Amino acid sequence: MAKKTEAAPKSDAFFQFSGTKGYIASSSLVDAVNCAIALERPLLIKGEPGTGKTLLAQHVAEGLGLQIEKWHIKSTTKAQDGLYVYDTVQRLNDARFGEGDVANIRSYIRMGPVGRAFQAEERRVLLIDEVDKADLEFPNDLLRELDEMRFTVSETSDEIVAKHRPVIIITSNNEKELPDAFLRRCVFHFIEFPDKALMTQIVGVHHPHLKTQLLDQVLIKFYWLREQSELRKKPSTSELIDWIAVLQRAGMSADDIEMHIPFLGALLKNEKDTEALEKYHDRGGRYPSEWKELGPKYNN
């Protein structure tokens, strides 16, 4: 019994994701991805906007060497659209003007992202992006298809069965609650806001030549801003990356931002927030320039 002390049993079906060069993933995220792949469950990713939820799917595909099907959800998207679309208007038009193969209904059936992932000859990654944008019932409408990996094209009675179970990654911005029945089937991961160390790595990927002192000042200001509870919209990772890009273009050094926060517009997107901060500064409020001025959270 004692001989099998190796961690995970490796088999052909067991892919292992461990992050990629362009994407820094925390250990719990890597575990969640691998767990979802091994258990063949959709992975539901939630987190603040700008924490890299959508990018994750891209990099999982890259890490596993698979192609990706993306399905970006809008408020008007229906579950059916992901499976296939029957282009009635085209057929109607063709019939009217005697063009195309009107008799063959199949030439007016177009597969959606789910349909394409099911029909693909090799395994795909299927990204269902921002699932919370759609109607409340949307996730429930997909339950059977994602459970059984098959659906029927009702116009032709063709059954589409997945040749390979796609790796399904679903992202949510948390704008709506998702139905329980849907949640039960998912493996869930919440992308925490990156801490100082992880953020340093992430910034390193995007701005490899950033000077250490400048980075330190940038991060102090950034985390300090996030701590300000009056802010209606906290700046996120993507805004930090943009801000650093602006600072670099402008040739700013660590000294320039020690007492100031230039290009505030890159960080704060709400007018009232900008006003509040300017007021704070006008009243003589100062910005911290050392970590020890932030809370104990940043100093251990």
Add this chain to the structure above:
Amino acid sequence: MFIDFFYELRDEGVPVGTQEWLLLLGALEKGLHGSSLQRFYNLARCVLIKSETYFDAFDRAFLKVFQGVEGSLKIEDELLEWLKDPKNFRPLTDDERALLEKLSSDELMRKFLETLAEQTERHDGGGRWIGTGGRSPFGHGGEHPTGIRVGGPAKNRSAMKVAEERRFEDYRTDGTLDVRQTRVALRRLRQLTRTGAKSELDLDETIDETCKNAGEIELVWRAERRNDIRLLLLMDVGGTMDPYFDPVSKLLTALHAERGLRQFEAYYFHNCVYEELGRNARLLRREAVPTGDLLRKLDPSWKVMIVGDAAMHPAELLEPNGNIDPRRQSGTRGIDWLHRIRDHFERVVWLNPEPREDWNRYQTVRLVERIFPMFHLSVDGISDAVTALIGARVTH
């Protein structure tokens, strides 16, 4: 011990069901935890928990169950190896799975797990370890994660540390308000109907009409589905409400940002609703709106949300001329105005920013609570209030 964790989670109010639990067992069977408590923590959390609002509860349950045994057990190497071996976890037979899928009650689940425990004991010959884990009916699974803990002491501490930090406390929704979370709670405030301008192509009708029209294309339009909710907000300002400026203003921000509503109006009062309502929080006389006019203007389908602590002198509610502003006194009692509001509108809720425990301290709160369903001004409370506004009618 393992099954204790399951019940501890449920005690903490985490909605974990058999389905998630089975999935976790399946994951352990596959060895996904890789003999490390840190990874077991990650695995259990991503499989069992479906919302970050429960992360804190998860951490607490994890601590309670797995912290007590830390360092207090000494296990021989041989046993250690045995515990590390994921294959020891007996896979479920098809019959058991079928049985388990039929189950819904915890009692049946427990029975099944007991059987499983017995068999494992026979198989492995019992022993000290089983004895320890014997507290839980689920012998084998119970030992398994503990075994991992013993197998990786260094990592063990880090998982405990993660749990101990309780970093997710901020994500709980039964405490304070956050604009974003409030908007999510309010998002459910909707009833879709097709009214208004016809701007959407109705395909089915188009095809029908085109066919009837002998193939000459005939386009049929219909109105888009949109939210039909109209919301009236009445808000208590000043005095005892001042300490609650922060949560109340966050609710207002969220409501104003909620573009999905068909109509939204807000009025203000002090302590109780009387003859007049203020158009803004300054309650200026010349900008006041007679409450009676409002009741005439707004039809009963408007949803009403009243925000206030309902804490006042009983006379302000129950006596004629109860308004503490002497220039605005009138014969109608405050409580009568509240009754009129309730009788006019189909759905009214009251949101109280005070902690629920304190509601009993004021006679007036108890009285108001008898008129309107009252909810705490927290994300969970708002969510319940929304349900009361649009869900099935509940009598109270």
